[in-house]
Amino acid sequence: ESGSRSRTLEGLDPQQSAAVLAPRGPVCVLAGAGTGKTRTITRRIAHLVAAGHVAPGQVLAVTFTARAAGEMRGRLRSLGIGETGAAVQARTFHAAALRQLRYFWPQVVGDTPWQLLDRKFQAVGNAANRVGLATDRDTVRDLASEIEWAKASLVGPEDYPSAAARFHRDSPDDPEKVAQVYAAYEQLKTRGEDGMLLDFDDLLLHTAAALENSPAVAEEFRDRYRCFVVDEYQDVTPLQQRVLDAWLGERDDLTVVGDANQTIYSFTGATPKFLLDFSRTYPDATVVRLERDYRSTPEVVSLANRVIGAARGRIAGTRLQLVGQRASGPEPSFAEYDDEPTEAAAVARAIERLIAGGVPAAEIAVLYRINAQSEAFEEALTQREIPYQVRGGEGFFQRTEVRQAISALQQAARRDDLPDAVGTELVTLVRAVLAPLGLSDTEPAGAQARERWASLRALVELTVELADRDTTLGVAELLRELSARAEARHPPVVQGVTLASLHAAKGLEWDAVFLVGAVDGTLPIAHVLGDASSGPDEAGIEEERRLLYVGVTRAREHLQLSWALARNPGGRRGRRRSRFLAGLVPEDSPASLVAAPKKASRSRPRCRVCGKALIGSTATMLGRCESCPSNVDDALLVDLKEWRRETSRELKVPAYVVFSDNTLLAIAEQ
Numbered sequence: 001e002s003g004s005r006s007r008t009l010e011g012l013d014p015q016q017s018a019a020v021l022a023p024r025g026p027v028c029v030l031a032g033a034g035t036g037k038t039r040t041i042t043r044r045i046a047h048l049v050a051a052g053h054v055a056p057g058q059v060l061a062v063t064f065t066a067r068a069a070g071e072m073r074g075r076l077r078s079l080g081i082g083e084t085g086a087a088v089q090a091r092t093f094h095a096a097a098l099r100q101l102r103y104f105w106p107q108v109v110g111d112t113p114w115q116l117l118d119r120k121f122q123a124v125g126n127a128a129n130r131v132g133l134a135t136d137r138d139t140v141r142d143l144a145s146e147i148e149w150a151k152a153s154l155v156g157p158e159d160y161p162s163a164a165a166r167f168h169r170d171s172p173d174d175p176e177k178v179a180q181v182y183a184a185y186e187q188l189k190t191r192g193e194d195g196m197l198l199d200f201d202d203l204l205l206h207t208a209a210a211l212e213n214s215p216a217v218a219e220e221f222r223d224r225y226r227c228f229v230v231d232e233y234q235d236v237t238p239l240q241q242r243v244l245d246a247w248l249g250e251r252d253d254l255t256v257v258g259d260a261n262q263t264i265y266s267f268t269g270a271t272p273k274f275l276l277d278f279s280r281t282y283p284d285a286t287v288v289r290l291e292r293d294y295r296s297t298p299e300v301v302s303l304a305n306r307v308i309g310a311a312r313g314r315i316a317g318t319r320l321q322l323v324g325q326r327a328s329g330p331e332p333s334f335a336e337y338d339d340e341p342t343e344a345a346a347v348a349r350a351i352e353r354l355i356a357g358g359v360p361a362a363e364i365a366v367l368y369r370i371n372a373q374s375e376a377f378e379e380a381l382t383q384r385e386i387p388y389q390v391r392g393g394e395g396f397f398q399r400t401e402v403r404q405a406i407s408a409l410q411q412a413a414r415r416d417d418l419p420d421a422v423g424t425e426l427v428t429l430v431r432a433v434l435a436p437l438g439l440s441d442t443e444p445a446g447a448q449a450r451e452r453w454a455s456l457r458a459l460v461e462l463t464v465e466l467a468d469r470d471t472t473l474g475v476a477e478l479l480r481e482l483s484a485r486a487e488a489r490h491p492p493v494v495q496g497v498t499l500a501s502l503h504a505a506k507g508l509e510w511d512a513v514f515l516v517g518a519v520d521g522t523l524p525i526a527h528v529l530g531d532a533s534s535g536p537d538e539a540g541i542e543e544e545r546r547l548l549y550v551g552v553t554r555a556r557e558h559l560q561l562s563w564a565l566a567r568n569p570g571g572r573r574g575r576r577r578s579r580f581l582a583g584l585v586p587e588d589s590p591a592s593l594v595a596a597p598k599k600a601s602r603s604r605p606r607c608r609v610c611g612k613a614l615i616g617s618t619a620t621m622l623g624r625c626e627s628c629p630s631n632v633d634d635a636l637l638v639d640l641k642e643w644r645r646e647t648s649r650e651l652k653v654p655a656y657v658v659f660s661d662n663t664l665l666a667i668a669e670q
């Protein structure tokens with residue numbers, strides 16, 4: 001045993017080893033990004049098997065994506081525990097439930113046949129039709145996501161309207177109507193021609209019910225599986241937790257790992273509450289905290305700590321400071337550009353330099369908030385002939401809405417709907433052609449509709465850019481230019497630079513990360529900021545901050561955050577750098593500004609926006625302008641204590657912070 005023990009503990013620190021060696025029973029590893037959580041659970045499985053505590057087939061490890069499950073199987077195999085890796089089941093919740101249900105169905109339900117529902121949107125569309133709601137593609141998709149959210153949250157149709165209000169759901173229609181669609185959809189599924197139809201969430205519901213209601217099934221199952229492991233436990237939904245509880249029954253042989261600060265899937269019903277309550281649920285749990293960050297340089301770790309250090313709310317209460325273990329590297333850099341094509345070209349140039357310097361393209365990622373942002377970066381990389389792949393999505397020109405838009409333009413051109421318009425006129429006409437496809441003036445409600453809207457808008461912006469460059473551009477040339485771009489794009493490659501949304505980047509790491517488009521309205525995304533009629537969604541804003549944290553912590557060594565003040569060259573520079581970067585960007589950090597306004601140190605400093613005296617508090621060591629909250633929000637609070645620590649400069653209090661237009665201008669002492 002000692003041989004296998006030393007192998008399964010090789011390359012682990014004492015806390016990681018403690019989690020690996022913890023006795024069977026409830027174990028919870030609570031730790032930040034890059035601390036080796038995934039490594040630790042994989043080793044724990046290997047250890048339990050190698051030490052003979054459990055047979056490989058008795059282990060069920062669940063993760064949230066098929067890819068992560070595959071990666072875990074690979075890691076187990078490569079741990080050199082023979083065929084063991086192959087026999088341990090590492091699956092998503094759904095895949096595990098599907099397998100079990102196939103086996104248990106006759107015993108629990110009997111002869112009634114069932115099938116996986118493979119035309120979900122059609123079923124939701126039929127249900128919407130019955131209720132008298134629109135059945136266009138986007139509405140149906142948004143209705144389907146709402147139903148998924150409700151089922152994952154264990155909310156039935158009757159309770160949907162009140163739950164939707166409580167959780168700030170972005171319902172595609174009147175919540176009462178959505179509830180009716182939900183009820184109709186559930187009813188439709190019970191009377192399929194070939195028996196019952198089950199959607200993915202039904203797989204989980206029926207699995208839990210089978211174990212809860214049939215002692216024989218429960219006994220057989222519990223005899224088969226004895227040890228459960230869950231990665232990314234902060235993303236478990238109440239429905240998945242119910243399945244997990246059903247799997248466990250009275251037993252408690254469960255290892256979970258997670259980081260509440262990486263909760264970024266609340267919109268699907270995921271909640272960190274089960275992670276945060278774990279030691280209350282299992283009072284004798286072994287709880288291990290990991291603080292050493294093995295992934296990133298201390299410079300990246302320090303920025304990550306500061307990003308998440310500003311978080312608020314219950315999740316933020318679980319804050320863990322990461323301590324970087326790697327050798328020092330370059331400081332993360334921040335870059336502001338006039339417009340998006342300039343930002344994209346600069347990022348492509350920097351990527352080219354990294355590749356020339358020996359960083360493999362596959363070790364570089366460009367991360368953004370929404371998929372519609374990929375266009376400019378795909379174009380810039382194509383220009384430099386740098387291979388790339390878009391992760392978890394299609395390239396810009398492959399997206400359904402973009403293909404539809406181009407074909408609508410082609411048809412309009414053939415029908416001569418677009419006369420010989422050039423320049424700005426062309427843009428107006430393009431807008432008119434795209435309007436029926438979903439290009440409204442204001443951002444629509446519903447995630448699908450928003451995504452489509454963002455892609456169409458990106459296409460219009462691209463037209464604006466091309467029309468600016470060539471004022472004689474007509475519709476034929478525009479279509480030629482668009483198809484040339486679409487064709488020039490590289491075919492999918494595996495070893496290229498990764499372009500990915502922040503959501504799709506979770507759990508992964510690269511040597512170099514370019515986090516782009518860090519502007520207010522994109523990160524945080526516009527719809528959480530609210531408007532005149534609705535206030536800001538504070539919980540939504542916090543989730544956006546965690547997305548930034550996830551992005552920053554993907555970088556091993558090189559990290560650049562960038563933003564553009566306008567979309568197009570020469571466009572209105574109306575954008576603002578992401579509020580989450582306040583106080584983090586060196587140019588406006590207190591250290592470089594302290595010498596700025598001499599006068600301010602004598603008289604009480606005045607806000608440059610509203611002219612009123614600034615407020616500073618000795619007690620909290622925070623300074624802000626409280627007179628013009630529209631310009632200065634809480635995210636701009638500057639922690640003077642932190643500043644003192646960093647600059648090792650003594651500051652006499654009270655001290656005041658001078659803001660102008662969301663930018664920190666100076667710290668002044670009195």
Ligand code: ATP
Pocket residue numbers: 011012013016031032033034035036037038039040259262294295506507508509553
């Ligand atoms: P995330 O929260 O992003 O999912 P994680 O906590 O799961 O991160 P891992 O992916 O397991 O972290 O590990 C991060 C990196 O650190 C990996 O490259 C891993 O191989 C490495 N690593 C983990 N533990 C150690 C260790 N004790 N010594 C050296 N490297 C380690």
Ligand code: MG
Pocket residue numbers: 037038039507
């Ligand atoms: Mg992990």
